[in-house]
Amino acid sequence: MLPAKLEEIESSALAAIEAAAGEEAIEQVRVEVLGRKGALAAISKEMGKVPPAERAALGKLLNRVKEAVEGRLAARQEEFAARALQARLDAEWLDLTLPAPGVRMGSLHPITQIQTEIEDLFISMGFTVLDGPECETEYRNFDALNIPPHHPARDMQDTFWLANGHLLRTHTSPVQVRGMEKLGPPLRMIAPGRVFRNESVDASHEHTFYQLEGMMVDRDVSVAHLLYFMKTLLTGIFHREVTVRLRPGYFPFVEPGFELDIACLICGGGGCPVCKQSGWLELLPCGLVHPNVLRFGGIDPEDWNGFAFGLGLTRLAMMKYAIADIRLLQSGDLRFLRQF
Ligand code: PHE
Numbered sequence: 001m002l003p004a005k006l007e008e009i010e011s012s013a014l015a016a017i018e019a020a021a022g023e024e025a026i027e028q029v030r031v032e033v034l035g036r037k038g039a040l041a042a043i044s045k046e047m048g049k050v051p052p053a054e055r056a057a058l059g060k061l062l063n064r065v066k067e068a069v070e071g072r073l074a075a076r077q078e079e080f081a082a083r084a085l086q087a088r089l090d091a092e093w094l095d096l097t098l099p100a101p102g103v104r105m106g107s108l109h110p111i112t113q114i115q116t117e118i119e120d121l122f123i124s125m126g127f128t129v130l131d132g133p134e135c136e137t138e139y140r141n142f143d144a145l146n147i148p149p150h151h152p153a154r155d156m157q158d159t160f161w162l163a164n165g166h167l168l169r170t171h172t173s174p175v176q177v178r179g180m181e182k183l184g185p186p187l188r189m190i191a192p193g194r195v196f197r198n199e200s201v202d203a204s205h206e207h208t209f210y211q212l213e214g215m216m217v218d219r220d221v222s223v224a225h226l227l228y229f230m231k232t233l234l235t236g237i238f239h240r241e242v243t244v245r246l247r248p249g250y251f252p253f254v255e256p257g258f259e260l261d262i263a264c265l266i267c268g269g270g271g272c273p274v275c276k277q278s279g280w281l282e283l284l285p286c287g288l289v290h291p292n293v294l295r296f297g298g299i300d301p302e303d304w305n306g307f308a309f310g311l312g313l314t315r316l317a318m319m320k321y322a323i324a325d326i327r328l329l330q331s332g333d334l335r336f337l338r339q340f
Pocket of ligand 1: 172286309
């Protein structure tokens with residue numbers, strides 16, 4: 001009777017192993033058949049009741065069934081493990097022969113590029129690069145530059161006033177004042193930076209743009225010195241000889257004051273749409289430092305004088321790279337920035 005039971009256990013166990021869908025089902029068969037309380041263990045317990053003559057044969061049969069079930073279990077388990085591994089390999093497959101995506105390098109903003117070029121040039125001529133705050137006092141932005149309250153020149157620069165009575169600097173010229181206060185004469189300084197005007201924005205006007213201020217104070221500084229440095233500056237920027245002219249220009253902090261023009265870089269002076277047929281491009285305001293400004297800076301105009309200029313870095317970048325819309329410069333648009 002027991003042998004028949006054993007055969008029955010074996011065939012149903014093998015069938016269950018064959019039908020198992022996964023490792024859990026197989027584990028269940030193992031527990032039910034081979035476990036401590038499983039079917040084979042139950043048979044073992046009954047062995048004592050079997051007549052000794054039959055016991056050896058039955059023991060043999062029991063072992064054979066046990067080995068057969070264990071063998072199939074192990075084989076199926078291996079099968080499931082291989083299948084799981086294959087599934088994982090399929091899911092994680094990588095084509096290692098594909099070319100790697102290139103690393104895209106960033107680039108310096110066009111204004112930063114021009115600014116560092118000009119800084120290097122002036123540093124090589126003994127100038128110090130100064131920094132000033134974007135939030136300025138009314139005194140340094142206006143009064144100390146010979147623009148007293150109610151002076152009409154204040155209207156030239158629409159100002160963002162702050163609640164605390166200070167303002168967003170409308171030009172980099174207040175750094176002239178800081179330079180005189182800090183360095184004293186003789187001095188050579190430039191000051192690049194951001195400036196702000198309360199303007200409506202369009203293709204050629206921004207509320208935020210960049211200037212680069214320059215100032216030199218020494219003994220017997222003349223317009224000839226100013227011209228020399230400006231010509232050196234322009235050759236440095238445009239990498240070629242440029243023709244310049246000075247026109248009178250009014251700024252309260254310089255006397256005499258000039259607008260410096262360069263012969264049009266496109267047509268060379270003959271006239272074209274870029275220079276509006278005039279042959280000239282207006283490039284930078286400049287002049288000899290007004291005695292009042294020196295005085296505000298604690299410098300005696302009887303002993304010292306100097307020149308100053310204010311280069312529009314934003315405008316210069318637009319000219320150099322033929323950028324038609326000023327708004328692009330602060331747009332953060334990568335399609336634009338990646339061209340530099
Ligand atoms: N600060 C003037 C402006 O922004 C420019 C300037 C600077 C003019 C230095 C003369 C000398 O309009």
